Amino acid sequence: SSASTSGGSSKEQKLIIAMSAANIPVPDTYPTEGYEGMRFVGYQLYDALINWDLTNPDQPAQLKPGLAESWEADADDPTLWTFHLRSGVTFHDDTPFNADAVIFAFDRILKPDSEYYNAQIAGSSASSLRYIKTYSKVDDSTITIQTTQPYSFLPYDLTGILIASPEAIKQYGKDYTSHPSGTGPFKFKSMTQGQEMVMVKNESYWDGAPKIDTIILRPVSDPSARLAALQSGEVNWAEIPPTESIDLLKNSGFQVLTNTYPHIWPYVLNVQDGPWKDKRVRQAANYAIDREGMSSALLNGAAAPATQPVYKGHSWYNDEVEPYTYDPEKAKHLLAEAGYPDGFQTTFIVPTSGSGNMWPLQMNEYVQKNLKAVGIDVKIESIEWQTLLSSFVQGFPKDREVGAYNISLPTIAPNFYSNFFATDSILPNGINVGGYSNPEFDATIQKAMESFDTEEQNTYLKQASGILAEDAPWLYVVHDLNLRALSPNIKGFIQPQSWFADLTTISIE
Amino acid sequence: MSTNIQSVQEAILMKPVVREPSRAGIIWREFRTRKAAMTALIVLTLIVSACLFANLISPYDPNAGEISDRLKPIGTAGHVLGTDEQGRDLLTRILYGGRLSLLSGILPVLVSSIIGGLLGIIAGYFGGVIGSLIMRALDIVFSFPAILLAIGIAAALGPGIGNILISASVVFVPPVARVAENAVKDVRKEEYIEAAKSSGASSALIIRYHIFKNIFARLFVFSTSQIGVCLMMASGLSFLGLGVSPPTPEWGFMLNNLKQLIFIEPLVTIVPGIFIFVTSLCLNLVSDALSDAFELKR
């Protein structure tokens, strides 16, 4: 093939990634293009105080020290945290990393009156900043953070705040995104709008230089096009190829990778109004879905059944509750019990794209068919992801019946529980859009938040998962498996249980 | 040329008076001599009636299928064109889907022909300030990139076949109005319009009997030629995911669904595209021959 290129043969090792995003992420400290931008640009160019450990494929990614070597909450005042910063780290522009850089990063998103305040990044990081009250520099390698309440999830939140070189930001101002500078394993080299971004390895990365020399990101939004690009050798890494191509790819020697990770593809049910108010109805729907058929047949193994917010094997997964099985009879029974022996009609609003939406409409169609079989007649309204988000954050329409939003979500950080299910997050105070409220759940989450012992915290979160499984405020369908395909010559990549990926371990043969 | 026509006409005169063929009859006779167009018409009729009587032809429910039967290749026993990703019979879905696809080709053209035709007639007949106001306003719509306009409208109204129909209708109004306006301007010069005016006829009557009847052929031919274009545009919008809601079948939407399989099961993916293609090809052939037939009559 005339168009073949693969970085392996020569000395220069090139990793060419076909992203599913339609565009190159903007390389600021909160890149665009969602978590894919974080994955390929954010965590490659920058570090946070606390990073993700992406080296163990067998358990959900854990936190690990990033630019902070260690941290602790004050035993007497659990709202006061101290972070000990790593020394000897320099930014890509050769300026040193220190406490000032961290303070600058916080100022940039938390202090609206500071010169370099950036509202858009602030907005993007908002959910990570919600519990931070104050922060201050103690010395060059120490900072403290005061939270608004005892909040043990803070380290998770801090993974979302990337630290950039203050000098670079000051120097380039608005043009910073053409000269981004972090401490990450890769350095920015160049970017062509709509076409590609080139990053090169940071030889002096504090955690060991990456093995490959160059990463090239290409936005290829069409799954088939990604497949074609991989097959023709134009790229050696393709995110989410068409699920149907898995066997084909495997047979031709490509590495097809999947792994569970904190992602869920659910329906957020409207539990305040209409039939879904009744727990039995919600459970019935959960029993009506053939998750196995969806994940192994429709999606060809690129998804795993979901019966709780998190997947089996996750430390927050509650294996004491009976998981929902495919049991249409039981579903019908429950419906009859709830007073809907003949089922009912409802509308689901679903997106046409989004993470985990490998075949968005087909997946919804499949659920539609399952629910129809037990009498729940679903009308699907498919709208664009952005429209869906707008609609979602405004809650369910008041003037007509809408039973659910299909919205795929990350379940990385434990604050996910409070954000989506806690009573005090009900609209408009938060985005508990369905209006689910259970005091027992609220109490459990509060305890988790105030518990600074990981084991104990996990116990509470498991309990919370159990309650959510039983109450079924959501219709749990599948967990995405982060399908990606790599050329045979890519070695050393570990598919972690995470949204993100460690590209430093990779080499190309 | 005119002598030719004249003498043909005179020949008709000399003939013993048989029943005068109707206008439609004359056109049909002309049309019939074109083999390609006749074939196209037959294929179209087959497609349309197969779609209309899909429920009689196919034993399957277009929305039912077993997931275990999914993606059967073309020629599978029981599924002539194979099955789709949910295991539904593809032929059945094509036939049912054809209803919407054909509708989305025809209805917007019909609507825009009526609206555009009316605007064009008014602009062309009265001219002056009203005329230029109408035409300039339509220019604005016209200078929008059509597919983006449609995407915009569809985005504004939300996806759904109804909104595709609306946006396609809007997109086709300006060209129809232009054709109508030009046709009216041509007809307006004719002496019979002046004769009608001098007999004291009102504008409404003149438009109805003289203008409309004489631009009808041009408008009709143009409109029929737009059906194929409209069909393609609507399916293009569906292809972008702005069309019908599942599980309703529609060709562009089916193509969109199956597009992920292009490299894996190319034949399955090609099927809905072929139907769009063949239908619009036939429509073009027919409208071509129609335009020839109409011209001959004139």
Add this chain to the structure above:
Amino acid sequence: MTGFIGKRLLMLIPTLLGVSIVVFLMLKIVPGDPVNSILPPDATETERAAIRTQMGLDKPIVMQYLLWLGGVLQGQLGDSVVRRLPVADLLLPALGNTILLTCAAAVFSFLISMVIGVFTAYYPKSKLASIFNGLSLAGIGMPNFWAALILIGIFSVMFGWFPSSGMKSVDGGGARDLVLHLVLPTIAAALASLGVMTRMIRSTVSGLLKQDFVFTLQAKGCSSFTILRHVLRNGMPAILNVAGLQFGYLIASSVLVETVFSWPGVGQVIYQAISQRDFPVVQAGVLIIAVMFVLINLVVDSVHAAMDPRVRQS
């Protein structure tokens, strides 16, 4: 001549104003909030409101329009909400790419349709002519997104002759690489206009061949080549007119082809911007395309005027 162009330019102003107003109003009724493209789903309403204020989205629509228009008139298209870049940085390279693709498609379809159109007009009854006619009809009837998929299937997957997406190989660059990337999108984009142009050229030329002046040329004993020259010169305004429209359509309908081929063009950018509710990009993009569309037609009209003394003098 300059007066002609000047007046035509003046007449464009209301049209373009109208276009800008319509875009604005359309965006007003589009549901979906650009703020959601910036914020994660779990952001709260206060966080959203802050962003909205910062972007000026809380001002009345008329105010927003006037501010934007003022900016545009000063050459400032604003910043992309989603991509946080100046709109021009985003649009201009994409526009360049689209124009490249469109020009390639236009040239391709113009040349081929010229040859086929003239041939079929001269020899309407030949076998080859009916084959050409069939092909041009097929071109018109072929949905370009489908044609694009098929082209990829055949030429990149089966034969591997051409790359399937993008406009540059990773190690590539240079003209050869670009041309290779350009081939399939060009064909897919050109298909429909190829058909339209062929038919249009055929009917123009065959109409002209029946004209008295052609007859006079024959009677004068001019060679067929001279006659063809006269015919083409006379047909050129009509042909250019349609070609101009087609060029506009090509730009406008690039969305589908660009999507399938991941061609980083303006159609893609605007389409994404619409779905991401990135209003400044949509506004500027649509306006730019509309301007190009009317400018192309202006150019066509001016060429017409330059070529035809009757128009020039009227």
Add this chain to the structure above:
Amino acid sequence: MLNEQMLATAHNNFATAEPSADYAMEVHDIAKTFPVRNMLGRRTGGVSAVDHVSFKLPRQQTLGIVGESGCGKSTLARLVMRLIEPDQGQVLFRDEDLLQLGKNGVKDMRRHIQMVFQNPYSSLNPQLSVLDNIAFSLWANGGGKAEARSEAHQYLEAVGLPRTFADRLPGSLSGGQRQRIAIARALILKPEVVIADEAVSALDKSVQAQVLNLFQDLKSALNLSMIFISHDLHVVEYMSDEILVMYLGRVVERGPAHRVFANPLHPYTQALLASAPSVDMEAPPKPETLLKGDLPSPLNPPSGCRFRTRCPLATERCALETPVLRPFGQGQEAACLLLKEEEAASIPPSLINHS
């Protein structure tokens, strides 16, 4: 060819003209200048198409208008019908000034003046049947469709066409037949005045004679007054009682047909007559010096006498003074500065010969 009986029945309720007034129509000093505008709609000049024309149409007689192409014959006809708004003037018809009437008044009046147009291929609606083409005028004036059609049948026969033509489309008819239909259409409104604008010019000679005969027959049978416009002098002479010769928007000569043709006064009339090819082999040879050059542009017509640029006799005075129509006896008038009244009777047959 003409079915007299049909005609009689068809016209039994024809408004029998009261012979009181001598003139069916009087036109006074009518003028029209078409504005010429530039692209922005600003007026940059005008085409003086009809300039201060007056004439009287004697009842039940035919007024012939001759003149070169572009001299304003059609414009004059349309002005009289108020199909174009004149700049000034009076059209007296049935004791009313047509130009003062409101919109509805004009509509009512118009039906008494009907026109037959030049081009038989564009004067009939190709999409209406022959019968409906004729009947349309009646429905347009509020008649019922059925009655209109039955009346149209009578007129179809009156113009010498078989009833079997009724359902045909005009497309299948020859020029002569179409012109007959156009005449029937004009007559069905029972007009007093018929204006035939080059109604036979597009017809073959053999067919032209048929239509001319039809006009003659109808005119006498229906007591019509007619304005007959043509550039064919022989035809006008054959048809007309009175003649109006126009040049570049103005009347240059007027008078009884036999007088004007036998004794043309104005140099232009003379030139016109001399130019017409003659069928007679024995006709005197053409004068050596024919009219020079072409009709000047009506955009800026020559000053003074508009004919002076082509007139072999023109003097300086012709450029300064605008000639008006002056009587030269026996109802003949001409607008030429060089003619002396006393000379009129003994004016040489061709001034041009003597130049």
Add this chain to the structure above:
Amino acid sequence: MAELLEIDNLITEFSIRKQWIAAVRGVSLELKKGSTLVVLGESGSGKSVMLRSVLGLKPSGARLSGSIKLAGDEMLSKSAKEMERIRGGRIAMIFQDALSALDPLYRVGDQIIETIRSHERVNFSEAQRRTIELLRRVGIPSPEERMRAFPHEMSGGMRQRAVIAMALACNPDLLLADEPTTALDVTIQAQILRLFKEIQKDFGMSIVLVTHDIGVAAEMADDIAVMYAGKIVEHGSAGQVLSRPQHPYTQGLIGATPRKGQTGRLPTIPGYPPLITEMPHGCSFASRCPKAGPGCREQTPLFVRYDEDHGAACLLLEEKLQAEF
């Protein structure tokens, strides 16, 4: 006497719906050097088709048979290239509508120059000089300027003069004029007809002039041929044909034209000419002929020369002549 043009039994047929239909049905004519032949006939009688056939400009799908000899040279056997040289060179043609006969986008002068240069190897300035000369010859004032005009900038008479100049460009032996004055006003027509006479005198060419106006025929013709339904029904010297028309059609045509001082009903020819696709048996004029006998509808009349310079194709005439002998 040198016959410049001899047409013998010329048949021009068109393929209409897979049938050969003749528009010119066996025309035989001859034209002496330096004389003018006027072809008179109604619309659709095949006059233009005949002229075009002489030029070898048949529309695609038409076929010719018979013989056309120009100064003894058979035209029908010439190759396309040879015909190209003859057209505009030895034979020139002028059309009815001078506006549409000229290419609207080219200057009039350039169109004449182009004609000259496609026949003779002369340089541009020489061609230009000759063009100016020609324009002056046809009576166009200040030809240096007018040659730079576009067709639409000229008046009808001017344009027709330019077209005549173009036809004269290569000094043809034969000039074919298809209704050259029909679109013009009488005064201009008279000018143009006079111009024809002058140039004929100067250049010594022969002219075939097609018209339906008997007046024009009377003015111009040495010989007149009357055409009806694709055939010559009467042919003779102008004086003979006009003053002693033999064929009923010619008689009708002449009668139907109003003359000076004519009053009363005009004699007419009833009905309409037949259509080429449906030629009746026998005499094609029979259905309209007031004198037609039963034989006329069955027997096709032959062209009989009953005088040295006069002949006609009419059965009645044949009978009459036979009776005389």
